[in-house]
Amino acid sequence: LALRAFARGRLAVPEGGAAALPERLAAALPAGTVRTGVRVTEASVSRVTTAEHGVLGCRSVLLATGARTAAELLPGLRTPAFHAVTVLHHTAPSAPTGDPALLLESDPGGPVAHTAVMSAVDPARAPEGRALITSTVLGVPPDDTERRVRKHLATLYGTSTDEWELLALHHTAEAVPAMPPPYDARRPVRLLAGLYVCGDHRDAGTPHGALASGARAARALLCDLGVRLPKEEDEEAEEAA
Ligand SMILES: Cc1cc2nc3c(=O)[nH]c(=O)nc-3n(C[C@H](O)[C@H](O)[C@H](O)COP(=O)(O)OP(=O)(O)OC[C@H]3O[C@@H](n4cnc5c(N)ncnc54)[C@H](O)[C@@H]3O)c2cc1C
Known part of the structure; x- marks a missing residue:
């Protein structure tokens, strides 16, 4: 779907990050309506x-x-039941592509399921002067995840990833509810x-x-x-x- x-x-x-959406919704309400934390x-x-x-x-x-x-x-x-998701954010001196498209890996061997140059989608998300590449690993991540993901990304984007830096790696065991038919x-x-x-x-x-x-x-x-x-x-x- x-x-x-x-x-x-x-x-x-959402421009400016995922939190921009609830912030925009809350801003439309009378002051003091929403309490967080x-x-x-x-x-x-x-x-x-x-x-x-x-x-x-x-x-x-x-x-x-x-x-x-x-x-x-x-x-x-x-x-x-839930699906586990691991998200990796890399920065690079230059974007491997200027296309704001989701790159899907058709080979289930992974580890990357899909990846995108997020700075091409929303430049505000990238650190100053760097490109931001966000990649997703589905299920239980393999040992040595970052090294394997970096190698896989080099093949997917057809460029060297040696100069890329890992900005963050988040693993969420219960990321999304499963939707079995x-x-x-x-x-x-x-x-x-x-x-x-x-x-x-x-x-x-x-x-x-x-x-x-x-x-x-x-x-x-x-x-x-x-x-x-x-x-x-x-x-x-x-x-x-
Ligand atoms: C790692 C990851 C990557 C994802 N990537 C994508 C993506 O690329 N594209 C996409 O479409 N979807 C993505 N999703 C799915 C998307 O984030 C969820 O479908 C969406 O956030 C669900 O919204 P929700 O309001 O149901 O729940 P949530 O966004 O989880 O909101 C639930 C809220 O309840 C609060 N809460 C929980 N317990 C309590 C409590 N006891 N008292 C008070 N408050 C409480 C939490 O703090 C939270 O704010 C991703 C999810 C994860 C985890």
Whole structure:
């Protein structure tokens, strides 16, 4: 699904980094609406217990954590299997290509699954005067990951990577929820009146899926609170048919 979107459109990332998207959403809300750095330890329809600020009363709860935390806070929710992802960021004196394209390795031998010159996509992400190349290794990374990735990148880009420097290597064991077929990409977000859950584990395992499930959950929550909403385009199309 994600690769189809990449193939049909262009490689796109939020300008300035992934955090720019939630920051932009939060900026549209009244001051003081969003508090960060607060860890929820218990959640129910009418109250949320936090590690730092005690108990907060509420009329509804919409839980937007990852799948594992959601299942811990709301026992009974299924915990999916996950895919591990390792991301490596290299800087180079010059970009191996000026093309802002995702380079896919068709040989499953790896270790690199896909790579892109991110400074060609968003120049603001690269250190001053350097190119930024970001590469992804799927599954359990091999021993000596960086050396093998660097060698593989030299073949993929057809250039020497001897002068490239490793900026960062992040391994996330539970990076994305697995989506084995047959997959229901519109999992329920309304658990009961007043209790809702959203995130990439309720939809397609991408930021787009997370946002779509958040929109579904917000609509269900407002509907339960009796707030009238404008109809969605697909509802109008259904009625017209
Ligand atoms: C390494 C890696 C690389 C990825 N690369 C890509 C990519 O290139 N392209 C792409 O489309 N997708 C990518 N993804 C997937 C994408 O990041 C996720 O699909 C997306 O972030 C899911 O959004 P979400 O809102 O469901 O969950 P998250 O973004 O995980 O947000 C959950 C939030 O809940 C908070 N939280 C958790 N527990 C608590 C608690 N107890 N109390 C309070 N808050 C809590 C967390 O701090 C976090 O802010 C990648 C993911 C990883 C890990």
